[in-house]
Amino acid sequence: MIRRQRGISLGSLLMGGILIGLVAIFGMKLVPPVLESYSISSIFKRIAADPAMANAMPAQVRAAFDKQAEIDRIDAIRSDQIQITRTGGVLALSAEYEVVIPVHSRVRLVLSFAPSSQ
Secondary structure, eight states: OOOOOOSOOHHHHHHHHHHHHHHHHHHHHHHHHHHHHHHHHHHHHHHHHOGGGTTOOHHHHHHHHHHHHHHHTOOSOOGGGOEEEEETTEEEEEOOEEEEEEOSSSOEEEEEEOOBOO
16 A cells, blocks of 8 residues: 655755745844834934933933933934923923845845834
8 A cells, every 4th residue: 555655855855945035134134224214203203202302402302312212222313313292291202214225236125114202
């Protein structure tokens, strides 16, 4: 009696390995900018929640961001790219920026972020 073999073939194993490798490469390239965006958003929220910044001038708010960005090693945006607004005495910080990630010679990924303190 001939039993039918079960399992995956060498071709399927190679294709699965290539797929897992590509996902890992894209993950390693995409995770750092996403984490940096979350860091920027948390800095915005900390500054907006700080009672000392409630009546601060925009230059003081930008200086506070510069200090926090230096501590967290934020390179994606500068303090002059931050929009500072006050609505009803509540400080709100926001920014819009893009990160370009080179994948191959002419292939690039463009990620757009808009972190906010709200």
